[in-house]
Amino acid sequence: MPARTGEQFLRGLKDDREVWVGGERVRSIVDHPALSGAAHALAEVFDLQHRYPDDCLMPDPETGEPINVSHMIPKSREDLLQRHRGLERVAEFSVGLMGRTPDYMNVTYAGFAGRFDEWAVKGNEEGAANLVRYQKKLAREDISLTHTIVHSTVDLGKGKVPIGFDPVQLHKVENTSNGILVRGSRVLATLAPFADELAVYPGTPMPNAGDVHALSFCIPMDTPGLKFICRDSVAVNTNRYEHPLSSRFDEQDAFVIFDDVEVPRERLFIDANLEAYNTVMKTSWWANIMQQTMIRAQIKLEFAWGMATRMAETINSAGQPPTQQMLGEIAMYAEFTRASIYAAEQAAREIGNGMWSCEGRPLAALRAALPTWFPRVNEIVRLIGSHNLLTTPARGALEDEALRPLIDKYLRGAGVDAEQRSRLFRLAWDFTGTALGSRNEQYERFYLGSAGRNLITLQALTAADRGRANRLLDRFLLEEWDEGQDSAAGRLASAAS
Numbered sequence: 001m002p003a004r005t006g007e008q009f010l011r012g013l014k015d016d017r018e019v020w021v022g023g024e025r026v027r028s029i030v031d032h033p034a035l036s037g038a039a040h041a042l043a044e045v046f047d048l049q050h051r052y053p054d055d056c057l058m059p060d061p062e063t064g065e066p067i068n069v070s071h072m073i074p075k076s077r078e079d080l081l082q083r084h085r086g087l088e089r090v091a092e093f094s095v096g097l098m099g100r101t102p103d104y105m106n107v108t109y110a111g112f113a114g115r116f117d118e119w120a121v122k123g124n125e126e127g128a129a130n131l132v133r134y135q136k137k138l139a140r141e142d143i144s145l146t147h148t149i150v151h152s153t154v155d156l157g158k159g160k161v162p163i164g165f166d167p168v169q170l171h172k173v174e175n176t177s178n179g180i181l182v183r184g185s186r187v188l189a190t191l192a193p194f195a196d197e198l199a200v201y202p203g204t205p206m207p208n209a210g211d212v213h214a215l216s217f218c219i220p221m222d223t224p225g226l227k228f229i230c231r232d233s234v235a236v237n238t239n240r241y242e243h244p245l246s247s248r249f250d251e252q253d254a255f256v257i258f259d260d261v262e263v264p265r266e267r268l269f270i271d272a273n274l275e276a277y278n279t280v281m282k283t284s285w286w287a288n289i290m291q292q293t294m295i296r297a298q299i300k301l302e303f304a305w306g307m308a309t310r311m312a313e314t315i316n317s318a319g320q321p322p323t324q325q326m327l328g329e330i331a332m333y334a335e336f337t338r339a340s341i342y343a344a345e346q347a348a349r350e351i352g353n354g355m356w357s358c359e360g361r362p363l364a365a366l367r368a369a370l371p372t373w374f375p376r377v378n379e380i381v382r383l384i385g386s387h388n389l390l391t392t393p394a395r396g397a398l399e400d401e402a403l404r405p406l407i408d409k410y411l412r413g414a415g416v417d418a419e420q421r422s423r424l425f426r427l428a429w430d431f432t433g434t435a436l437g438s439r440n441e442q443y444e445r446f447y448l449g450s451a452g453r454n455l456i457t458l459q460a461l462t463a464a465d466r467g468r469a470n471r472l473l474d475r476f477l478l479e480e481w482d483e484g485q486d487s488a489a490g491r492l493a494s495a496a497s
């Protein structure tokens, strides 16, 4: 079943998975009021690839059947640019509000398979072969993946990764006749209710963990023993006019419990092998995935800039210097993001095994900046919008025959009728002020690590290439510099005499 349609995707969600939302075990993902809107939005994402096949589809390199370009293992800069167009289509659909549409994991697994040699180390050859086979299945069956790579937080005083054996964290219990039995917990599976399978792979290295924690695998969502506890829903089950974003784009986040779960042998990519676990993510993962995440970020920033500008025009404040400055600030973030992606793609290169990837540095800089830029963007939208974000009559009020003429008279904008004005400010409030807006701000602050953690990563990455910085600096720290200065002073003195 290559490149699925939305209807095929929705049919795939009908299984016996154990998903809990708001204290209730969900019986039907597609029909549940907290999940239905996003399920149908994601179905539209699957349909997109058939609406824009030139951008979104490519022939499977072995079967020739159409698969999504996010499954591509890029072999040139042109491949990366083709993938860019497909990723952009998906990002535009939710204006970047759904961070974990299936293309995110598709790109991740294409990167893993492209550098399977990095997985075939320290005795993990069988795991690497399983991974390559699985990636083909992922692409050909157009599977939607959720993932959980972060350890549950109990006592940060002991660090963020297990030391020795920690029974709270996901671990291998024993071998079984078909594979292995695992137990424990992990955070935080975004998209869980809308996934076909769950992926586990290394997050940060665990230098002192027991081997039993060093695991990577993919298993179906309805595997017995898997339990997903979702956060409270931020979906709002009204009409699209009232909640244009939260009626559709709550992608959900779930805490995952592995209550004695069997992982079949052919689905194991790392089986209690700490050395392999601690090395596989070192080079290929993140510059590869960062292309997807930063394209999404760029789309979201451009949307925010357009929306904030339109808000200012609607109340005729766009000409005021404070407003212009704030709009210019969002434009600056959007432009830096666009330019960094462009730079990263232009400087793309082969990273081994014939696979191409973007240059990591500009994307690492963005990764460190965006967790602070996005909250500031939300602040600007709220500053420009002020009380107007809250003077937005509901559909029922607009449809009331007695009230409507009064709303039309008193709630107009500058050259904009009351309904358009309300539509715009509702959109802005849903983007920043509703439960969805708040969850999305939390997402941007943390989904790839906090700003602080990402700054540390950037410093480590750039420290490896200090050649020019050292040269510029050392000029001023050498004795020759002092002598040069003395002779310059001498020349000045003799010229004056």
Ligand SMILES: Cc1cc2nc3c(=O)[nH]c(=O)nc-3n(C[C@H](O)[C@H](O)[C@H](O)COP(=O)(O)OP(=O)(O)OC[C@H]3O[C@@H](n4cnc5c(N)ncnc54)[C@H](O)[C@@H]3O)c2cc1C
Binding pocket: 100, 147, 148, 149, 150, 187, 188, 189, 190, 191, 253, 439, 442, 443, 444, 446, 447, 448, 449, 450, 451, 452, 453, 456
């Ligand atoms: C909405 C949302 C969706 C997510 N979706 C997924 C998902 O689908 N799959 C998944 O596996 N994970 C997911 N995550 C989890 C995400 O991977 C983690 O939040 C991320 O790795 C950051 O880790 P952390 O939350 O422990 O925060 P940290 O990065 O540890 O930051 C927590 C606090 O510690 C501070 N801090 C960080 N580093 C240091 C330091 N070195 N010294 C001092 N202080 C420091 C930070 O400033 C911050 O205040 C999601 C998270 C969120 C919020």
